Amino acid sequence: MAVKIALLGFGTVASGLPFLIKENTNKIEKAAGSKIEIAKVLVRNNAEKQGLEEKGYDYHFVTSIEEILEDSEIDIVVELMGRIEPAKSFIISALNAGKHVVTANKDLIALHGKEIRELAEQLHLAFYYEAAVAGGIPILRTLANSFTSDKITRVLGVLNGTSNFMMTKMVEEGWSYEEALNKAQALGYAESDPTNDVEGIDAAYKVAILSQFAFGMTLDFNDVKHQGISSITPEDVLIAQKLGYVIKLVGSLEETKSGIAAGVMPTFIPQDHPLASVSGVMNAVFVESIGIGESMFYGPGAGQKPTATSVMADIIRISRRLKDNTIGKAFNEFKVETKLADKKDISSLYYLAIETSDEKGQLLRLTKIFNDQDVSLRQVLQDKAKDGRARVVTITHAVSEKQLDDLTQKISEEEGFQLLNRFKVLGD
Numbered sequence: 056m057a058v059k060i061a062l063l064g065f066g067t068v069a070s071g072l073p074f075l076i077k078e079n080t081n082k083i084e085k086a087a088g089s090k091i092e093i094a095k096v097l098v099r100n101n102a103e104k105q106g107l108e109e110k111g112y113d114y115h116f117v118t119s120i121e122e123i124l125e126d127s128e129i130d131i132v133v134e135l136m137g138r139i140e141p142a143k144s145f146i147i148s149a150l151n152a153g154k155h156v157v158t159a160n161k162d163l164i165a166l167h168g169k170e171i172r173e174l175a176e177q178l179h180l181a182f183y184y185e186a187a188v189a190g191g192i193p194i195l196r197t198l199a200n201s202f203t204s205d206k207i208t209r210v211l212g213v214l215n216g217t218s219n220f221m222m223t224k225m226v227e228e229g230w231s232y233e234e235a236l237n238k239a240q241a242l243g244y245a246e247s248d249p250t251n252d253v254e255g256i257d258a259a260y261k262v263a264i265l266s267q268f269a270f271g272m273t274l275d276f277n278d279v280k281h282q283g284i285s286s287i288t289p290e291d292v293l294i295a296q297k298l299g300y301v302i303k304l305v306g307s308l309e310e311t312k313s314g315i316a317a318g319v320m321p322t323f324i325p326q327d328h329p330l331a332s333v334s335g336v337m338n339a340v341f342v343e344s345i346g347i348g349e350s351m352f353y354g355p356g357a358g359q360k361p362t363a364t365s366v367m368a369d370i371i372r373i374s375r376r377l378k379d380n381t382i383g384k385a386f387n388e389f390k391v392e393t394k395l396a397d398k399k400d401i402s403s404l405y406y407l408a409i410e411t412s413d414e415k416g417q418l419l420r421l422t423k424i425f426n427d428q429d430v431s432l433r434q435v436l437q438d439k440a441k442d443g444r445a446r447v448v449t450i451t452h453a454v455s456e457k458q459l460d461d462l463t464q465k466i467s468e469e470e471g472f473q474l475l476n477r478f479k480v481l482g483d
C-alpha cells in the first residue's frame with residue numbers, strides 16, 4: 056500500500072517533489088518500503104487550482120485544510136507554505152489529527168519549534184525538517200546520526216545564499232552594497248523586502264535550529280545575536296583583501312566554559328580557510344569536533360530540486376519508520392539543558408574601523424583607549440577617509456565580548472572618534 060502525503064502549498068519547492076518521485080521511483084520505493092503518493096494538494100483558492108490544472112497538473116487540489124485533516128488515508132502532511140501563519144496552525148491541526156509532519160519552514164521552527172516538537176513527541180508523531188537549514192545540504196540528519204559519537208565544539212556556517220551572492224560580488228567585482236542588492240533582487244534571490252536575508256535574520260534562524268542538533272540545546276531566537284551585511288563598505292572589502300581575508304556573513308555556534316555562544320556577524324575569513332571558497336549562492340557548514348576534527352558540508356542552500364530532495368528524504372524516512380513500526384522518534388534525540396555563555400567567556404579577534412581627524416596624536420590617543428581596556432592589537436593600518444579625515448583599521452588579538460563592548464563604549468564616548476564598523480575575524 057502506498058504512503059499517502061498531502062502538500063500544503065504548491066510553490067517552487069513543492070513542485071519539485073513530483074520530479075523526484077518520477078525520476079527516482081525505484082530507489083525511493085526501496086528506501087521507503089512503499090510507494091509514495093501525493094494524494095492531495097492544498098492551494099489558496101480556486102483561481103490557483105485552475106491555474107495549476109491549466110499547466111497540466113492533475114493532482115487532487117483542495118482549498119480547505121479540513122479536507123486533508125479529515126482524510127484518514129493521509130499519513131504525512133508536508134508544509135511548504137512558509138512564514139508563520141497559517142502554517143503553524145495547520146501543522147498543529149495536522150499533528151492533532153494524527154498526521155506526521157514534514158516542513159522546510161525555518162522561521163517557524165526557529166520561533167515556535169519547541170512547542171511543535173513537544174506536541175509531536177507527546178503524540179508519538181514524526182516532525183522532520185531537514186530542508187529548513189541550508190536547503191540541499193543534508194546537515195541536520197548528518198549531525199543527528201553521523202556525529203552521534205563525536206563531540207562538537209564549534210559550528211561555522213555560510214547559511215544565507217542571497218547575502219553570500221552579494222558579498223561575493225562586492226569582493227570579486229568591487230560592487231557596492233546597493234549594486235549587489237539590486238542585482239540579487241533582479242535575479243530573484245532577494246525578495247522585494249530583503250531584510251531577513253541581508254540583516255542576518257534568516258541565517259540566525261538557521262543557527263538556532265543547528266544548535267539543537269550540534270549541541271542538543273534549544274535556543275530562544277533572541278539568544279542568537281545577529282548583525283547583517285548592510286554596513287559593509289567597499290573600503291572594508293578592500294582592507295580585508297589587503298590583509299589576506301575574505302568577508303562573509305557567518306553564523307556561529309561555539310561551546311565556551313559557561314555555555315553556548317550563538318550569533319551571526321560579518322566575519323573576516325582567512326583566504327586559505329575552506330569557508331573562504333564558498334561563493335555565490337552556495338552555503339556551507341564547517342564543523343569542528345573532537346573526533347572527526349574539521350569537516351565541511353557544502354551545497355546549494357535553496358532552489359527547487361535541492362530543497363525538494365531534503366524534503367523527500369524526510370518523507371522517505373517517515374515512510375520507512377511506518378513500515379518498520381519505529382515511528383514516533385524525535386528528529387534529534389540529543390537534548391541537554393540550554394546554557395548560554397557568559398560574555399566574558401566568548402572570545403574572538405575583531406576588526407574595528409574607526410574614523411578620526413588626520414592630525415598628529417590621534418593614533419596615540421586611540422591606542423591608549425585600547426591599552427586602557429587591556430585590548431592588544433595585532434594589526435593596524437591607516438588610510439585616507441573623505442574630507443581629509445583618516446580611517447584607522449585594527450585587528451585585535453583575542454578579546455572577550457565583554458571587553459569588546461567596553462572598548463566600543465569608550466571609543467564612542469571619546470571626542471573625535473567614530474566607530475564605522477566592527478566585524479569578527481577568524482583566527483587564533
Ligand code: HSE
Pocket residue numbers: 161214215216217218244252257356357
Ligand atoms: N533566502 C534564503 C537564502 C534561502 O538566500 O539563502 C532560504 O533560506
